[in-house]
Each structure stands twice: as C-alpha cells, then as structure tokens.
Amino acid sequence: MKESGYVTDGDEGLGHVLETYKHFITSERNILKMASEAGDEATVAMMSDYIKEQEKMVWMLVAYNTK
Numbered sequence: 001m002k003e004s005g006y007v008t009d010g011d012e013g014l015g016h017v018l019e020t021y022k023h024f025i026t027s028e029r030n031i032l033k034m035a036s037e038a039g040d041e042a043t044v045a046m047m048s049d050y051i052k053e054q055e056k057m058v059w060m061l062v063a064y065n066t067k
Contacts, residue, residue, distance in 0.1 A: 014065055021058050025051055 007013045028047050035043035 011065070014061060018058060018061060021054055021061075025054055025058075028054070 004013075004016045007016060028051050032044060032047040032051065035047060
C-alpha cells in the first residue's frame, strides 16, 4: 500500500479508504485460510471477527456514499 498524498475531495478520499479496506480484507482472508489449515483456532476466530467488522464498515461507507 502506498500513501495517497494530499486529498481534498471527499469522494476521492472515500475511494482510497475503501481500497485500503479491500487490501486488508484480502490479506486477512489469506491469513484466515492459513490459520485454518494449521488448526490455529484462536487466529481463525480473530481474523473472522476482523473480517466481519471491516466488511460491515465497507457496507456502511458504500451505503453512505450512495445517498
């Protein structure tokens, strides 16, 4: 991930935030898969919780932006 720099437009800023969430969720899904394969239930639970909360946040941001 690269720093976006100076952003003054809200829609552009929100786009950067959503792209960052996309990156995080993709990485967390990979960690979830590896933890599951390794039988690491604590990490599986933690990643599952992270993904759930971040997907909810993405949903709320997209819903807000479509108003």
